[in-house]
């Protein structure tokens with residue numbers, strides 16, 4: 001039984017976890033930097049501990065500070081949220097070594113999926129479809145050239161320690177591969193302390209579709225549909241939706257059961273996301289995230305389940321609350337990430353919130369940690385809220401989103417709200433016809449038009 005959870009995070013996700021704790025009658029401990037003394041997660045938790053200065057490296061990323069905070073407060077579990085230490089295998093191990101429950105997968109699974117070559121090899125052996133490529137690291141340029149010749153150009157060079165868009169380069173010819181190979185390796189060495197790279201066929205116009213899974217750590221696992229996260233800018237997701245506008249029940253069930261079977265086989269424990277590129281009606285595994293994701297609420301909306309509650313249940317009992325055939329998709333959900341950024345350049349816009357009104361009504365959820373008078377510090381990410389819409393179908397969800405965006409008031413700082421109002425007017429968005437490159441192209445075209 002878990003009695004007290006320390007939340008090693010801040011912002012809206014810390015609040016999200018505290019809310020689950022309250023409903024489960026579990027005590028919550030907030031940790032915070034000196035810059036976050038007035039933050040909402042500190043106010044809402046049962047207890048709080050200051051763990052260091054504004055700089056994340058010395059606070060939210062400080063393993064000794066967080067372990068000490070657990071010991072001071074008697075917390076018997078840690079929830080890492082997303083970002084920060086959530087996918088740090090040694091943190092998970094150290095927490096467990098102190099007889100504290102890590103609410104997340106085993107350190108071994110975090111490590112396995114954190115190394116992209118190991119992740120891909122594991123998934124391939126488990127029968128998950130992968131992007132054709134080098135099947136392991138290419139240690140020399142010659143190996144890379146040979147592999148590229150087999151799969152044909154264009155190819156992409158990826159760092160095994162990369163992910164989320166870091167440490168990749170496209171090569172459209174052998175000349176380009178010759179030119180880029182060593183620099184990608186060197187950049188990987190400098191950025192991650194690991195110079196291993198691998199080669200994949202470069203997919204030119206895919207969608208990013210990810211499968212939500214959960215496992216009990218005892219060989220049972222299930223899938224909770226997909227999220228379409230193709231609308232991104234510089235590898236930051238902007239809008240996510242579930243179900244994907246391009247999948248049908250049969251395709252969903254097919255890829256979903258492949259994922260669930262794979263997770264059952266490795267005895268995965270906790271929630272996780274298997275990321276795919278989807279092109280020409282085929283899925284290609286790229287990465288797995290071993291954490292709760294920012295966009296988890298769209299899955300919660302269409303399945304009417306609480307993913308954080310499930311995480312806590314898995315960590316404490318090693319069981320799942322339902323079986324696959326009890327999970328039925330209801331309606332459609334869309335999430336908009338509201339960032340404190342100034343358009344058109346997305347420049348961070350920290351500062352004091354002078355007025356805040358959260359949208360409400362049927363099918364409207366706003367996950368946010370801001371309040372009137374709150375000062376957004378300049379040290380962390382710019383996410384200030386997630387507006388999550390649920391409706392009976394996609395068309396109604398888009399309509400409800402338009403209504404809800406109109407109700408949102410955030411004064412004192414600039415926000416990305418208007419971006420979504422403009423996106424809603426686009427036929428491609430209305431029709432669900434977009435790839436991973438749609439948003440950047442649209443933003444570029446828009447910039448071009450204003451310069452005319």
Ligand code: MV4
Nearest residue numbers: 131156163164165200201202203208232286436
């Ligand atoms: C790719 C790809 C095309 N082909 N892999 C970018 C982030 C990382 N998760 C994987 N990424 C990509 N991998 C192959 N073989 C294109 C991307 C990519 C991308 C992927 C998902 C969402 C947005 C993206 C934007 C640019 C590139």
